[in-house]
Each structure stands twice: as C-alpha cells, then as structure tokens.
Amino acid sequence: MKENLTKTREVLSQYREDYALCSKCKICHGNHVQEVNHARFFRNCPSGSRFRYEAYYASGRMELARALNLKEITVTPQYKHALYTCMECGSCQEQCYPVKQIWPLRVIELLREKAVAEGWGLLPEHEPYLKNLEESDNLFGKPQAERDRLIVELGVKDAAKEKCAVLLFTGCRYAFKPETKQTLKSAVNLLKKAGADVGLLGSQEICCGAPLLEMGDRDFFEVFAAENIRRFDATGAETVISLCSHCASVFAEEYAPFMGSTPLHITQFLSAALAGGDLKATKKLKATVAWHDPCRLGRRLKEYDAPRAILDAIPGLKRVELERSRHNALCCGNGGMAGAIFPEYGVWVANERMYEAEFAEIDTLVTACPWCEEMLDNGKRERNSSVKVENILNLLNASVGGK
C-alpha cells in the first residue's frame, strides 16, 4: 500500500544515531533502579533474562541494527532468533529514553520492518498467522461468519446495518476462543448497564493488524488498518472500544489521526462510567488481587490508573501491587508475537510472572488483555500455581450483578 494511511512511516536509518550512541549502561536490562526491592525482580527484559547473551537485551539489539547497517555481519538463524524473541514490551525504552533520549523499542520495531521489506525476515512459525490473515482476515483462520453469531448471542446491534454510539471491537481472540466467551458477555453486560448504545461489526470485523506490526509487516498492516478505518467510519460510532490492549494500542497510535471516532480500551470507558455514577459495583467480592499491567495498555498507552480505579471500586477486594508494576511491569510472555512462535519461552516468562504473583500472596491476578490471560494461564499451569488469573471485566460484572 503506497498511500500513507497510518502514521508517517519511518525507516531504521533515521535512528542511526540511537543505535550508534547506545552507551551500554544496561539500564535497559531491568527496572527503574530506585524501585527495586528484591534482587530477583530487578530483571525486566524477558528475552535477556531467558537467553542471557547481550544480543537478547536492547543494548545488544542496538548492535544488531548497527552491525547490519555497516554490513559487518550477515543475518544468521540466531540473528533472527534474537530479533523475534523480543516481546516488544517496551521496558527498555521506558528506562532508556528519559535519561539517554534513545528509542530502543523503536529501533527493534524498525529492524523487524526492515527484515520484512528486504525479504530476510520472519520465521516459519510466523507463516500460519500470515496465511490466516491473508485468507480469513483473522489471526486464527476461522470463518468470519462465526462472528455474526455473536451479535445474536450477545443481543447487541449489528453495527454494519444500524447506527450505534459505541462500537465494540471484540478482537480475534475474544471472537473465536471459546474460553473467553464469558469475558465477552461481561463486557457487553457492563457496557449496557453503563447505558452505552453498543454494536458489533460481526463478520465485518477484521483483525486490527497489531500482530502484523509486531511481525514487522507494515504494508500488510496498512491493508487492515485502511479497511478497518473505512468500516469504523461507516458505522458512525462516536467511540470504538476494544477489549484487547493490542487492538487498543494500534487504534490509538496508528489509526487515531485518520478515523472519525475516538478509540478507547474498555477499562478506560468503564472507569469513567464508575466515576460518573453510570455504573455501580455493589456486590462484595472477597479476594486479594493484583493488577497485571498489559504492556500495550500500560507502557504504550500510559494507562495505569483506569483498571486500578475499577478494582478499587469493587467492594471487598483488597488490591496490592506486584513488585514489578505500572511502568516496571513484567511482560506476560505473549508480546511481540514471541509467545506465539516460541511457546516454551513464553511460558518461561509467564512462569516468572506467576512466581511474582505468589510472592505477593494474592488470590487472583487480574488483567484485561486476552494475550496476557492466555499466557498467564499457561504459566499458572506450568508451576501448578494456586493464584487464579481473571479478566477484570468478569470481576466487575460479578460485582454489578451481571451474568
């Protein structure tokens, strides 16, 4: 796609100064050093913590960019492994940018785009996802018609046929994974209780394209982005609410300047509804919980407070913070498509996150991203943890008396 439908394109060479000037101070390896209270929780780079070589930290990936640019090395399987094991969680950039004005995450993203553009990128494990998106317009290769059933099941408007104020963008996981069905029901129930005029696009909803950006295929992403923007605008909705933090982040970062509606993550909408009195959580839930910040909702969109406000509004819940929280949050293990293509590594990261949940002595780890839910569940199973993983919408729905 030649036209510039999303934000202005950048190329890796524009960040040459960043990767050339990286001073190897290694603050990208861990959390903000003043906010570390336990040695184990210093580490915050998933791939570096697992694979340990310099190439698996942001400081080493800067060298991958530099060395390739100067033609010092060629691309090897390990080069690609180092590139695609990055979860794009952005922890490195959170630490580096304020003091060094260097954008390591952006360099990694653009290195992936360069890889695709030059034809040496992507791994065989990426292929099924690309094929699914090519053939079915969704990540899992499911018939799009299945999405139409949701309109009936959930009792919402068909946004492709009638006007609605709020367009609920379910995302591929919530639409096709049976284990997430309750979350979808909770979401619709909460939106209705908050007085929202909700509609779904049904089979007209296609992937947001975030996985493509994470793989580095910006051309293909823009095909999806352009079509989504056209369809969103056609509904006349004022707000597009997404349940997934990956969808929410591409809408806010890439689509927003070009679409007529306002993109929001559902936690942002519901926390405002609770604060405005449109929604009331009355039923007491007895549990000690902690919020797992999805990287895309937290570090990317800087939304740390809305989900916490929701949890605080639920009577009976005791909320504690994990050691690595807010801008220091550890990735769940499923970011940047790395968990999808290297499942064992993803579970290794999730296992560490669940250890942290156990360390905080909580009953339930709460999140609002289907990618996080899936991988944290895997981590829970791996370590046979007693800590439950729950979507925030189900907790809130239970408290407002929904089914």
Place this chain on the structure above:
Amino acid sequence: MDKRRVLKRPKKMEAEPTHNLPENVEKALGLLKAALGDEWATADDAVTAGYARDQGFKHCMYPDIVVLPGSTEDVAKVFQIANECLIDVMPYGTGCNTVGLTIPLFGGIILDGRRMDKILALDKDNLYARIQPGVNYCMLQAEAQKLGMRVANPSAPATVSVISNHLFCNINTMASKFGFGMDNIIEAQIVLPTGEILEVGPRAYGMDPAQVAGFGPDMATMLRFAMGTLGYVTEMTIRLYSSPAVDLEFYPAYPDDDLSDLIEALYRLARDNQCLEIAHLQNTFYGIFMGENNKETEAFVDAVPRNNIMAHFGGATEEEARIKVEYARSQVQEVSDKYFFIEPEMMAEMVGGKIHLDRWNKFFRETVRVQRVRGSFIIGALVNSLENFYEIEKAMRRGVTNQIGTTDGIFRPDDASAYFQPYHMGRMAYLEFDLYTHQDDKDDFLRAYLGFFRAFFTAQAMGSVAAAGTASLLKGLPGLDMALPMAKPEFANLMSLAAALKQTVDPNDICNRRWDYDTGTAKKFSLF
C-alpha cells in the same frame, strides 16, 4: 536468508599469530559446547556483535566465541579449553564498560558472567555479602537494605557488576570513612588462567569471613586493578555497612566558583571523620542525579548553588547525630563566612520538592541510575592530597575553557563541573571532572572532546594519578600509549612488574591479552 556481502567484519590477527588460530577456534567451540551445553557457547555473529564495542574510543573488534558459564567449575573448564587450544579469554562482568576494557584486540573468548547472578550469603551480624559476578549494585543494595545494611554505592550505574566495580576502585560517598570498595574486599574465589581454583582471604584458611585471615600471605587484594589479567573472580565476599538509626543531612553551600575555601572545609570535615558520608559536588552533579531526565537536570543546575558539600551524620540517637552536625557547622564556619547552610527542607524546596531531593539522595547514596547524561565526558583522577585539588581543578578548567573560548562562548561555565571525593579522611581523594555537551550539536561534541584531552594532560602534568579507567582509555589510543610513560616513567616500571606477575599465573598468556598488548607498548618505550 540475506545474501548480502559482508564488507568489513572488524576482526584482526596478530602479524605472526600463535593464539586464536581459526582451526583452534573451531576446535575450542566444539569443546566449549560439550562442556557448558550447546546453548551457552556460541560463535554466531549475532551474538559476538554485542561484545564488539562500547561507548569508548576503542575500535570495534569482534570476539570469536562468547560463553556464559553457570558455575565456578564451568569457568575452570573454559580456561582449561582455552589453554589447550591457545585461545584468548576476555573476562566480562555485566558489560557496563566505558573505555573498551572488555573489547578483545585479536578475538578469542568473551567470558560473560551474567548467568552467575546469585547472592550467596548476606550476614547481618558480621556485615558482609558473598556474591557472584552477575550480581549488580541494584540487586545487592535491595537485599542488603532489607536487613538494615548498605553496600558502598559507586558513582556508576546500578547495573554494574559489584565484583568488577569493587575490584576497580568503587568511588563512593562513604570513602572518607570506610575507603573505596577495593578496600572492603574480604575474600574471593578466583579461577586462575590455568583453570585452577584459588581461594584468597579467610576462607583459604578455613575461617569465617568475619575472622582475620590469619598467618601466611593474604592475597585477597591481589586482583585490585588487575582488570581480569590474573583470572576470573567467581565469588567474592565484601563488607557491608549498617544503616544508622538516625541519619541527618548537612548541606553547606558556597556560592563562588573559587574552590580554595571549599577544599579547606572539605578537608577539615574529612579529617574529623565524624560524618558517615561526605562529598563535594558542583551544581551540575546535583542536576544529573536529581533529574529524571535531561530537561529536569538543566532546571536543577540553575536551582542549586555552584558549590556544595553533601554530608550525612549518623547516630544512635537524634541528639548524637545533631551534635556531630553542629560541630561540623562550626568547623565550616571557621574556614569562611561565605558559607551558608541549607536546611534539608529548604534544599527540597529549591529543587522542586522533597521527591527530587529524596531521589537525589537515593541516586547518589544507594543506586545510581544515570551513567552520564548523553554526550558527556568524564575525567576521573586520583589526586595525592586534598590540597592538590584546587590547583589541578583550576588548571583543568583553564584548559577546557581555553579550548571552549574559541567557540564564541557556547559553553556555559556550568558545563564543566567537578566532584571531589575525599578518601581515607582526606589523605587522598578522587577528582571527577565532567564536561557536558549540548546533545544535538556535533561541533559542540568535538569541542568538548578536544577540551577533555587538554584537561587530562594538564592534570597529568600537575601530578595527578589517572584513575584506571582513564588510563585504559589512553592506552587504547595510538600515540598516547607512548605519551603516558614519557610523562610518568614509573608507570612503565609498574607495567613491567604487572607483566611479570601475570606470566607467573598465566604461562600461556591467554587471560585479557589486551592488557599485555597495551603494556607492551609502554614497556618498549621505557626501554628506549
């Protein structure tokens, strides 16, 4: 796969190589994979690229192999294989180098210690910690503080390996009372370049770290400034310090840029040895540790006085600490009536709130986050006495401003800033002299670069002993290798002695050969 041609992979061999021959590298890789496991030894360019360069001026140079041992035994195996195949080994802690210390000159093996990252012991009663090389200051400080202890925090990022930095001096604010980190090494476990495992300190005699080593030679400090030439430290026991029940801050400030009275006051306080921590800081230093980013840094620089003494007084009770503060106040007042004393509340107000002051205190005393703001230069120098500070700093400043004077005053005076750290009650001291450049101005960067060298040679000529980091920087620069022994002939003799010791423990000369090459140049010149 990418079919592009590799234009230039920075890797070179000696003129008549005996080490790192390609066929031996291949053999060594096979042996290392068998010994450590496939995952923990590699020769892949994607990995070796990450170890080829740092922020210093040394040329980019790739190692042949990178290994990540998981235990002391693994490290021993690496050295045994390296000896068998005649492959150089470059010790590497967490890799926070600024001057090319771990960049191999002619390839070889990088021995990366980051898989060995355990805190093996923390003794609250006897105030010590035993750690592995992958433990950084942030990790150790967090665990020590939970038990009411602290580790001496260097003016380096908290991501630095404690073992590496303690061996490499560790300049810290408690140095006047307790010395630098290198003075607080109790014992160590070292894998010698031959692969033998050596214990030094009390443990070598079967004793507890809290006990005195006993009879016989104590080699616990053998590795100070050895920079990995004598082997790899796999475990080390270091002293920690207890946090006092009461800790009072004391901020005498001096508005002028004239340092003579300031040095005198600093010297008095250091000699009295009542304060737990003491340092002198010019305003830019406040800025870089207080600011969360460069923008905040600039604002703080303008908010605080030009010269500041930062001191902390501890005590079992508030009264005890207060008496110490009052005595210190009288000492400073005796030196000059230009001093004024900023109460902590006022200091907090000046820098935009307590949060910033707390952050600064935490940065400087517990965990440094910022290595340097981007585009800055640093000269570290050990000065033989506090009295010498004044003259040396003044001359360095002149050297810089003369250089800068040719550029229409683009630099503000504050862009050159000094930090004096008394050591052992002022018997000696560390002087740090930093230049800050405007980040987007490349000409500015060049001017600062030239100013840096003028200042450095000025300090050398006046008798300062270059801190090891700076010396390494010089050794990596052609021409300067020879200039250093010319200025200080004893430096060449020292290098010859170091080379003799090295030959004893490393007969095949495989461990950090960079040092050998560098000192070789110096040695030749001294003979000439």
